[in-house]
Amino acid sequence: MNEKRQNNYSNFSKDGFNKKSYYQSQEQKEDPDKVRIVPLGGLGEVGRNMMIIEWKEEAIIVDVGLNFPEEKTPGVDYVIPNISYLQKNKKRILGIILTHGHYDHIGAIPYILDKIGNPPLFGSALTLGITQKRQEEFPLQPKLRLNEIKEGDRIELGSFTVEFFHQNHNVPDGHGVVIETPIGNIINTSDFKFDSSPTNAPPTDFDRLNEIASRGVLLLMSDSTGAES
Ligand SMILES: [Zn+2]
Incomplete structure (x- = not known):
């Protein structure tokens, strides 16, 4: 983790996400016409990506990742996002987007989904295939509610519309998402690389990115390991 960078985020401390200040801000609920974006992991660190996007009493989630521990945490097999807020508010969750x-x-799906009401999952064929295969290692967990999407698909989840666009990455069939909220569009790029001649999948479609940008972007959430260097 990069401590210097984490200091830029008010909810983050040396130990990661600062639950106290986050829950306090949740309780205040200042302006009901705001979109709330809550990273449970993956911001300022590599791993356990999980982002909540809320509008009034509705929530969607992007990714449910885990983190493999570092040398300083011997005996720990994996680290998952803290989901206590979601457990209290699971009725709000309309769906989970898997990029x-x-x-x-x-990776955290088998440990978390049952605890937050087993909401429906949306992802590409390969993403869902990997997710399902892993779930079979956890026979006591409930059956996953899988919904396959393709490039260009648009799905409606309450007040949100989510549109999927192709991203080139080192695993095929990955997507970024445009999340249309009542106050503007949020772009979550997911992991990506700009490679003009990739071997595993088509390259980034820059015309498509331009078209998405032309609709207006309220917030860009960009995710690429090492991008800052
Ligand atoms: Zn990745």
Whole structure:
């Protein structure tokens, strides 16, 4: 983790996400016409990506990842996002978007989904295939509610519309998402690389990105390991 960078985020401390200040801000609920974006992991760190996007009493989630521990935490097999807020508010969850099949984006599903009401999952065929295969290692967990999407698909989840666009990454069949909220569009790029001649999938479609940008972007959430260097 990069401590210097984490200091830029008020809810983050040296130990990661600062639950106290987050829950306090949740309780205040200042302005009901705001979209709330809550990273449960993956911001300022590599791993356990999980982002809540809320509008009034509705919530969608992007990714449910886990993190593999570092040398300073011997005996720990994996680290998952803190979901206590979601457990209290699971009725709000309309669906979970899975961007791609890496474990830092889907790996916590067997540990978390049952605790938050087993909401429906939306992802590409390969992403859902990897997710399902892993779930079979956890026979006591409930059957997953899988919904396959393709590039260009648009799905409605309450007040949100989610549109999927192709991203090139080192696992195929990954997508970024445009999340249309009542106050503007949020772009979550998911993991990506700009590679003009990739071997595993088509390259980034820059015309498509331009078209998405032309609709207006309220917030860009960009995720690419090492991008800052
Ligand atoms: Zn990835």
